[in-house]
Amino acid sequence: MDGVPVPPVLDPTSAANDFYTQGRAAAFDQRPGAAVRLFRRALARLDRASEAGAAQGAGPAPQAGPAPESGSAQDELRVRVLISLGAAAAEVTSTEVGLAHLETAERVLDGLPGNRELALLLTVQRAVVLMRGGQYTESLAVHDAVLPGIEAEFDDNRVALVRTLNNRALVHLSLNHLDAAQADLHRALELARRHGHARLEGKLRQNLGTHAQLVGDIPQALANYEQAARILVVESPGSLPLIRYDQARALLAAGLADEAARHLDEALPQLRANGSGQHIAEVQVARAAAALLEGDFDLARSCASEARRRFLRRGNHTWAEIAGLARLRADVHRILSTPDSRCPPRLPAALVAQAERLADLGLRDEVAVARMLAVRLLLRRAETEEAAEVLARVPRPRATTPVDHRMLFRLCRAELAVAEDRPRSALAQARAGLRELGTIRDRMGGLDLLCGTAVHGAELGRLAMRLVLRRARRNAAGARRMFAWLERTRAQVYRYEPLPVIEDPVLAKHIGEMRHVQRTIQRARLAGEPVRALESRYVALQREATRLGWYTSRWGRPRPVATPDEVVAALGDRVLLSLVSYNGQLYSLVVDRGTFRLLKLGPLDDIVETARQLHADLDALAPDQLPPMLAETVAASARRRADKLDALISAPLVKTLDDREIIIVPIGQLYAMPWGALPSLRGHPVSIAPSATAWITAQRPTGDGPVLLTGGPGVPGAVGEVSKLRSVYPDAQLVEGDDATSAAVLSALEGAGLAHLVAHGAHEPANALFSRVELVDGPLFAHETTRLVHPPERVVLAACELAMSHIRPGEEALGFAGTLLASGSRTVIGAVARVGDRAAADTMADLHRRLVDGTSPAQALADAVAVDPLRRPFVCLGAG
Numbered sequence: 001m002d003g004v005p006v007p008p009v010l011d012p013t014s015a016a017n018d019f020y021t022q023g024r025a026a027a028f029d030q031r032p033g034a035a036v037r038l039f040r041r042a043l044a045r046l047d048r049a050s051e052a053g054a055a056q057g058a059g060p061a062p063q064a065g066p067a068p069e070s071g072s073a074q075d076e077l078r079v080r081v082l083i084s085l086g087a088a089a090a091e092v093t094s095t096e097v098g099l100a101h102l103e104t105a106e107r108v109l110d111g112l113p114g115n116r117e118l119a120l121l122l123t124v125q126r127a128v129v130l131m132r133g134g135q136y137t138e139s140l141a142v143h144d145a146v147l148p149g150i151e152a153e154f155d156d157n158r159v160a161l162v163r164t165l166n167n168r169a170l171v172h173l174s175l176n177h178l179d180a181a182q183a184d185l186h187r188a189l190e191l192a193r194r195h196g197h198a199r200l201e202g203k204l205r206q207n208l209g210t211h212a213q214l215v216g217d218i219p220q221a222l223a224n225y226e227q228a229a230r231i232l233v234v235e236s237p238g239s240l241p242l243i244r245y246d247q248a249r250a251l252l253a254a255g256l257a258d259e260a261a262r263h264l265d266e267a268l269p270q271l272r273a274n275g276s277g278q279h280i281a282e283v284q285v286a287r288a289a290a291a292l293l294e295g296d297f298d299l300a301r302s303c304a305s306e307a308r309r310r311f312l313r314r315g316n317h318t319w320a321e322i323a324g325l326a327r328l329r330a331d332v333h334r335i336l337s338t339p340d341s342r343c344p345p346r347l348p349a350a351l352v353a354q355a356e357r358l359a360d361l362g363l364r365d366e367v368a369v370a371r372m373l374a375v376r377l378l379l380r381r382a383e384t385e386e387a388a389e390v391l392a393r394v395p396r397p398r399a400t401t402p403v404d405h406r407m408l409f410r411l412c413r414a415e416l417a418v419a420e421d422r423p424r425s426a427l428a429q430a431r432a433g434l435r436e437l438g439t440i441r442d443r444m445g446g447l448d449l450l451c452g453t454a455v456h457g458a459e460l461g462r463l464a465m466r467l468v469l470r471r472a473r474r475n476a477a478g479a480r481r482m483f484a485w486l487e488r489t490r491a492q493v494y495r496y497e498p499l500p501v502i503e504d505p506v507l508a509k510h511i512g513e514m515r516h517v518q519r520t521i522q523r524a525r526l527a528g529e530p531v532r533a534l535e536s537r538y539v540a541l542q543r544e545a546t547r548l549g550w551y552t553s554r555w556g557r558p559r560p561v562a563t564p565d566e567v568v569a570a571l572g573d574r575v576l577l578s579l580v581s582y583n584g585q586l587y588s589l590v591v592d593r594g595t596f597r598l599l600k601l602g603p604l605d606d607i608v609e610t611a612r613q614l615h616a617d618l619d620a621l622a623p624d625q626l627p628p629m630l631a632e633t634v635a636a637s638a639r640r641r642a643d644k645l646d647a648l649i650s651a652p653l654v655k656t657l658d659d660r661e662i663i664i665v666p667i668g669q670l671y672a673m674p675w676g677a678l679p680s681l682r683g684h685p686v687s688i689a690p691s692a693t694a695w696i697t698a699q700r701p702t703g704d705g706p707v708l709l710t711g712g713p714g715v716p717g718a719v720g721e722v723s724k725l726r727s728v729y730p731d732a733q734l735v736e737g738d739d740a741t742s743a744a745v746l747s748a749l750e751g752a753g754l755a756h757l758v759a760h761g762a763h764e765p766a767n768a769l770f771s772r773v774e775l776v777d778g779p780l781f782a783h784e785t786t787r788l789v790h791p792p793e794r795v796v797l798a799a800c801e802l803a804m805s806h807i808r809p810g811e812e813a814l815g816f817a818g819t820l821l822a823s824g825s826r827t828v829i830g831a832v833a834r835v836g837d838r839a840a841a842d843t844m845a846d847l848h849r850r851l852v853d854g855t856s857p858a859q860a861l862a863d864a865v866a867v868d869p870l871r872r873p874f875v876c877l878g879a880g
Helices: 013-026 032-059 071-092 096-111 116-132 135-153 158-174 178-194 198-214 218-235 238-252 256-275 277-294 299-314 315-335 347-360 364-380 384-392 403-418 422-443 449-471 476-489 504-528 532-552 565-572 602-623 628-654 692-696 720-728 742-749 816-823 837-854 857-866
Strands: 497-500 555-558 577-582 585-592 597-604 661-663 686-690 707-711 734-736 754-758 772-775 778-781 793-799 806-808 813-814 826-830 873-876
Touching: 013 071, 032 071, 032 135, 032 315, 032 585, 071 096, 071 116, 071 277, 071 661, 096 116, 116 135, 116 158, 135 277, 158 178, 158 198, 158 315, 178 198, 198 238, 218 238, 218 813, 238 277, 238 742, 256 277, 256 422, 277 299, 277 315, 299 315, 315 628, 347 364, 347 793, 364 384, 403 422, 403 449, 422 449, 422 837, 476 565, 476 577, 476 585, 476 597, 476 692, 504 532, 504 778, 565 577, 565 585, 565 692, 577 692, 577 826, 585 602, 585 628, 585 686, 597 602, 597 628, 602 628, 661 692, 686 857, 692 873, 707 742, 734 742, 742 754, 742 778, 754 837, 793 816, 793 837, 816 826, 826 857, 837 857
Parallel strands: 577 661, 661 686, 686 873, 707 734, 707 754, 754 793, 793 826
Antiparallel strands: 497 555, 577 585, 585 597, 772 778, 806 813, 826 873
């Protein structure tokens, strides 16, 4: 019988080499905690080998077995282990600990004369540890000194040269030497691709993303990060949380705080598992920035404080000061967000002191932010002269200064001008800042990025609106000027004409799988089967598709903001009401036959809460089979709330309007208002537009494209028999039943003059671009409609809630209907609340009967809704 095989016993030096090899693999995969443990085990084996060699040298000569490793070979391996341990320990523990290991390696190396290769590698690693410790100037000097030797010594092995060029590029990026960084990155990328170093190529593409981000090209940065992720998910999975961190920083630049927070929350647990203390703390600083944008000041302060403690424990004073500034920002924004809050004198002083410490570290942009925050607090304390002195020490922004810092600079100058009673200068700063923000927005990619950027100019826009509103209440000239400012500050995304899409097979694959998973979820629910795993998969796919959409669906070709004269000419006999809030009140700026006037309506909170209650009543009233007593009770409540809103909003406006069409530009909280339910607007043609500029764009002449009638699965017969509309549109294209697939419907939408979609739908508040209509093979997503070259001129959405929108900063409304408008559709009719099947069918029949007679969409819908306003919560979006 054969015995059990016995594994070979490795001598200590061989075991040390194995641990060293495993440690290097862990380090390359961004798992420094595991790497440190493996390197220490390698050193322990080398110590054992040295002890064995010493004992063997004192006793008799060995009788058999291999000759022991020479002392020089063991020492060389020890040096290599210590070099790698130095880098890993610097990530896990502190810069000082990492440098200490490198000093030990240098002492051992002194006993190995002539080993130029190891000496160069040791120097390179010292440069990397200095860089990770925030000592950028020292690191750059070491990199510059060692690079010629690397080029000469490692001619046959380009890996060392590629890594050194990559690391020096990172130092250049930290010092804002963008041209030098780009040169190093491109040279390293060419070498990596030539020699087949895939893992290094992935890391270089990641760093090219950081370069693109610094020069303000956010779509290109996100594209580079995604390319890097596709390579590193195979070559170095441990690098993925760092890519999520980089993506999050780009998203913060675009104002997408919620998306950035999700990326960071996804990365943190993985970084903790990898044991990378430096990266954990850096991510916490970014998480503080995301929380700040979301208005969660407690979370922002907590993240920044924890990051600062981590950096101090590591001895990284540069990053500790950056985290300290993040903590102070949370304190400042808490005070500034509350009009009546008092600012203690210690806080501006702390910011000025923080600026001095940051200046000693050469952190120019951070110095500017600290001083600008101090300026805002000093102005809050009415210490105008001191604020002016501090602001005078803030340098003008550079080409690489982040957009939020640029807007803060303009805001400080504008607020100082207000404090010094120079309103014209304040408005000039606001105008210049918003123009600058527009230039930055023009370089953004998909709709999400365009919308998000508005957050950075929100305070500047509000300051301008406060100044012009004071004058608007006094005379028509002031009202006219205020209207021009309103158009500058709201719904900018609808000014952009979409560019041809960038076809991406990976994005198409994700959306196809999302469709399949969503369909499977529906079937599983009907069968009573569990769906949690499927829902998790759907969410993961949605996130991936969102990431890809940021640069594969680029928007561009901005149209100019409409001037007051252009709006007056386009309106003709119509009336435009542009709503705006100020000091807790809702106002309406009325444009009527060439005149501009500002009307005060009612308390904003009261109006918004009543609108919310009305929306809830309409949802409750929607079911067809509601018991009569319950239906009457809910209807009575809805009528009371509609009457109250009418008194606060509509009645003061419409008494002089006769039957003329009204265009309403709402504020974000009122986008879901069922305007037809308000008594004064019953039967009145009303169009809802994101801005006057967007309305004018939608006013272009209609084409004569075909009519499309589409019916999705599972819709009750009363609504779903779209074939009945063939009597109204005998030449229409009919897509229903098994033919109503997402691909078929998307294809049929291309170039349609009128598209009627009757299907179940869902508004997705967390990610409006993935709001959807359900078709036979799964959902058709709003995101997919952005890929239409010629979107349908007019769209009727005969489904619940598909006119709902998620309001992003700057009053940017996105959802299924909003995406169609942004993509180029002229008019979209949809519901802002739940609708009963019978009510939907009757509304559609009335609507299309009037449309085919030549009635305008706004008037046709107003007549159809007036029959039963509380059960027909449809609105006309765009040009009516």
